[in-house]
Amino acid sequence: MQVALIFHESAEDLSARSDPARAGAYWGAWKAYVGALTEAGVVRGGNALLGPETGAVLRHRGGADQVLDGPYAETKEQLGGFLAIEVADMPAALAWAARCPCAATGAVEVRPILPMQS
Template identity: 55%
Template sequence: MSIAHEPAAHPVERTAVRRPWRAAVRRPWRAAARREKLRQETGPMQYMLVFREEEEFLSARTDPERSSAYWGAWGAYIAAINEAGVVVKGDGLQPPHTATTVRLRDGRREVQDGPYADTKEQLGGYLVVDVPTLDAAIDWAARAPAASAGSVEVRPVLPPMAPPA
């Protein structure tokens, strides 16, 4: 049974009440509840682990004195995550100076050599993992060498799009 409500003859104008303390309050249980609901609806999820490394750490790739330690740490990590059977795909990337950035502005294509922004951390590579929970993805991210000398962003991957009808 539904009841139709008539609009008030003289609607009351509501003003927003500012509650500055609410913006500072984090509600992790809400995000966790949303993730859990999504996981229950979709089953195991794929997460992209985006590895960003500080310039000095990234330069160890080609430094004769530091490259064996750099590649040894990554080799051990890649072996462990592959052995766990959770890797869907992934690639390391060439150094930032090999990048080309493309932007479209006012209908004109702008092409720039190198990364668009100078940042402290550079994109070094990514892995897509298929794991049951965000916590499992975070555990793998924390084990990556980039976590100690940069950052690892963990982001859910969108499900495949349906083919056009």
């Protein structure tokens, strides 16, 4: 089964990405995690995302586009990235999610990927 691991990181964790005092530990933990997933042969794709201040949300309502520049909401966690993995079942996906660096301070959403119809 293919699942998406969607990483919700705390604002403090996201700020560690560019903080010289914390970036090494932050990226080191992610490199080890993704390395373990890759070594297990389960990674199918994914990426880290830039901070919410760089994005936008578009809604098409009443024939018009409504664009809201980020950040969009005051939240304790922000979407930091995602990986698509292929594992045997949901318990296996949850086991990988539990090993994620952001699981301790944020959250990892685990969602089955809808197979595309041809």
